[in-house]
Amino acid sequence: MGRSPCCEQDADVKKGPWTPEEDKLLVDYIHKHGHGSWRRLPKLAGLNRCGKSCRLRWTNYLRPDIKRGDFTKAEEEIIINLHATLGNKWSSIAGKLKGRTDNEIKNYWNTHLRKKLMNQGIDPVTHRPRTDLLAGIPNLLAAAGAGGQLPLIDINAIKLHADAAKFQILQGLIRVLTTAAGAGAGAGGGIDHLMTTMLASGLLGQQQQQQQQLQLQQQLLQQLDGVDLSRFGQQFDGSCNLPPLYDSSSSPAMSSLSPDSLLERYAGAGFQASDVMGSPEIVPPISMTTTTPVAAAPMPAMVAADQDGGGSGGVSPCEQTAAASSSTFEELQNLNLDELDINYERCWTEMLLEQLSNNASDMYPTKNNTTDM
DNA sequence: AATACCTACAACCGCCTTTCG
DNA sequence: TCGAAAGGCGGTTGTAGGTAT
Structure with a gap:
């Protein structure tokens, strides 16, 4: 009552x-x-x-001690860091920011920071990379099975969504490094500045945990060394305009793909991805009859599957042609994100392949998914 | 110019906790 | 110790101003 x-x-x-x-x-x-x-x-x-x-x-x-006006970068960082630890405890967060009220912080979070994190590929609730870009794929394939008629799937759009998911994982990590480096220039580097911010915001107890995470991010930075990220045509704080997974304007002949062939193509063939990331338009679907693969670097999960003796039992087509290929994504794919000890439960490739193979095997339980292209 | 839609933010609502007689 | 009052908090709503059609 x-x-x-x-x-x-x-x-x-x-x-x-x-x-x-x-x-x-x-x-x-x-x-x-x-x-x-x-x-x-x-x-x-x-x-x-x-x-x-x-x-x-x-x-x-x-109240006379209220600070009006825009939030500074440092304040934003503190809010984001504290929100990751405290959640929606606005009054507690406000207690660490002199002159800001809980209501103001709450509004700023809901109108600015939440969207900003989403655009950076970070889930604003968990503060971990978004996985929702992959969430639609099972439904897509389930719909294909239930309807008896396969949907029009833009294979390049799926590829793009998957690459975007991976790219956003990178963005999440890069964001921490680049924003901290910018704000802390000349004061001991980005990592130092981030640590200072965390100390100032009362997160001393979290320091060691965070330091471990930062070491992992430094590992990533080392791997990124030499990669020209500007080539990807994306701002790190910008949003990705992804095309729909269905291309309803395409003719069935152009783009009907069974889940099997979808899995095969995605897992084994690789795609000419060099145009995809910089272009917001839907790339024309790959025809079923023009299957000459232009391989990108092998995805780690597939290489591992090959090594386990399953599938083709040998060198995959994509490995054979990898050396000659020229994909914008090669550099990212070669980062071997999966080998980094990042604290995500599962990497994007595992999730995608598991979802694809689950749906494919549900619908075609006896079929063996060998790459034979 | 009119209208619809979107965004940001102030203010409100209802529940929970703390204080006090 | 109990119950009512007061304060605090997070979620939600209302509204003004800006933008697109």
């Missing part, structure tokens, strides 16, 4: 935006007498408002 609202008994109290006159009455009264009992304050101050409304107006807007 909850308490009744503080002003329920007085239906005549004013609601809505405060006028400058009301603000002045409230400020003048508090400067003279202090707020005392909030419930009694409105009557004493000559305001037709409920005490709770007066308290909120004072604490969120009129």
